[in-house]
């Protein structure tokens with residue numbers, strides 16, 4: 001599937017880059033663009049990111065990033 005709408009602006013000049021962006025920005029079930037939520041946890045210097053699909057009503061990713 002070719003991405004028709006790119007939500008992020010990383011370097012996507014090659015098929016590998018396009019596939020990577022597509023796989024991380026779209027639902028694995030229906031290929032819709034994922035919605036992202038970010039939660040700041042300042043007391044522990046972390047940001048929690050959750051990605052979910054509105055169509056499938058599934059959370060596809062939850063990651064915690066530590067702030068430097």
Ligand SMILES: [Zn+2]
Nearest residue numbers: 027030053056
């Ligand atoms: Zn979906």
